Amino acid sequence: MKKEQIVKCQFSEWYPRFKKHTIKSIVLQIPPEVIDYLHDDGTLVLPIRNDCPSRHEDETEEWSDEESSDVPTLSPPKFPEFESRVEEAIAELGGRVFPKLNWSSPKDAQWIALNSSLCCHSLHDVLLLLKSSDLIAHDLTRPFLLCSDDSPDPEIHYQLTLRKWCELIPGAEFRCFVRERRLIAISQRDHTQCYRHVHALRAEIRTSIHQFFIGLVQPRFPDDDYVFDVYRDSQGRIWLVDFNPFGDVTDTLLFSWEELTDTARLPSSDGNGEADEQDLPVFRCVTEESYLQPSVQLSYRLPRDFVDLSTGQDACKLIDFLNLSSGRQQTESSDEES
Numbered sequence: 001m002k003k004e005q006i007v008k009c010q011f012s013e014w015y016p017r018f019k020k021h022t023i024k025s026i027v028l029q030i031p032p033e034v035i036d037y038l039h040d041d042g043t044l045v046l047p048i049r050n051d052c053p054s055r056h057e058d059e060t061e062e063w064s065d066e067e068s069s070d071v072p073t074l075s076p077p078k079f080p081e082f083e084s085r086v087e088e089a090i091a092e093l094g095g096r097v098f099p100k101l102n103w104s105s106p107k108d109a110q111w112i113a114l115n116s117s118l119c120c121h122s123l124h125d126v127l128l129l130l131k132s133s134d135l136i137a138h139d140l141t142r143p144f145l146l147c148s149d150d151s152p153d154p155e156i157h158y159q160l161t162l163r164k165w166c167e168l169i170p171g172a173e174f175r176c177f178v179r180e181r182r183l184i185a186i187s188q189r190d191h192t193q194c195y196r197h198v199h200a201l202r203a204e205i206r207t208s209i210h211q212f213f214i215g216l217v218q219p220r221f222p223d224d225d226y227v228f229d230v231y232r233d234s235q236g237r238i239w240l241v242d243f244n245p246f247g248d249v250t251d252t253l254l255f256s257w258e259e260l261t262d263t264a265r266l267p268s269s270d271g272n273g274e275a276d277e278q279d280l281p282v283f284r285c286v287t288e289e290s291y292l293q294p295s296v297q298l299s300y301r302l303p304r305d306f307v308d309l310s311t312g313q314d315a316c317k318l319i320d321f322l323n324l325s326s327g328r329q330q331t332e333s334s335d336e337e338s
């Protein structure tokens with residue numbers, strides 16, 4: 001993967017060329033003070049909203065008697081101008097948006113939102129997700145981490161992308177792999193479920209995505225190797241969702257990088273021998289209920305024990321935990337005595 005490939009997959013690079021064929025979106029430059037705020041990995045303090053009277057100052061007064069003067073006060077930041085731009089964009093997109101930075105969405109932080117969703121109504125909602133996401137931290141700090149070239153990192157202007165919220169059906173999303181300008185593979189995007197209708201319609205889905213690629217994507221995307229995501233709506237029409245680099249930062253879903261980088265390893269669609277030119281793109285979907293996998297988003301959430309302890313739902317775990325910590329305290333005090 002080359003740095004130039006990563007640059008070409010930024011949302012603002014491809015969106016103008018494919019505007020008519022993707023979800024309506026607005027890209028906003030992120031001001032330096034908001035970038036600093038996103039970079040700061042201390043305590044998460046959300047900014048004061050424009051429409052809120054500043055309660056913080058009153059609270060500081062209330063707290064500033066002698067007894068509580070040691071209590072650290074965390075000042076919430078204020079981004080009035082940026083907030084106004086974001087709120088305007090959200091209103092223009094119908095009041096509900098899906099947020100992204102230059103490449104990634106904060107899908108690993110979905111669990112932290114009050115609605116457990118990436119659907120945002122305000123800058124507040126957006127910042128809570130962005131600040132809580134490791135994928136966003138990767139975009140901000142190490143976007144070229146896995147690149148093989150030694151050239152200096154290209155300059156990146158960080159942008160907030162707000163996309164009109166759409167109720168997308170996971171079974172209608174597909175990921176498409178392009179190598180040397182040929183569409184070589186298509187995978188069901190949600191590989192944790194078996195969607196029987198996808199298997200039944202596989203020939204039709206494969207053909208319509210291939211035509212979409214030949215007619216629209218291939219002539220307009222300025223690279224040889226890349227990955228793109230599409231959505232097939234209820235009328236069978238194909239829409240573009242995203243572009244991703246052809247490399248380790250992108251999940252290969254039902255394929256492996258070995259297969260995708262050496263087409264000789266791709267078995268033909270009927271499973272008899274190697275795929276030849278007419279077998280490409282090879283289409284894969286989950287065909288058996290037995291393949292069902294846990295959602296990939298689960299791995300980002302809190303450890304189960306932590307949730308059980310903090311909510312007091314599992315009394316046995318709580319007793320184990322208390323025994324464990326009292327045991328540790330005893331060991332520490334006997335160490336001190338000795």
Ligand SMILES: Nc1ncnc2c1ncn2[C@@H]1O[C@H](COP(=O)(O)OP(=O)(O)OP(=O)(O)O)[C@@H](O)[C@H]1O
Pocket residue numbers: 023098100103104105106107163164165166167168170173189229241242244251
């Ligand atoms: N506008 C939208 N409204 C609602 N949901 C959306 C929207 N755009 C994307 N999604 C959902 O969020 C998922 C992730 O979106 P997207 O591919 O843009 O994020 P990403 O961070 O680039 O993901 P990846 O790392 O897999 O490439 C999509 O598969 C889709 O289900």
Ligand SMILES: [Mg+2]
Pocket residue numbers: 103104242243244
């Ligand atoms: Mg993506």
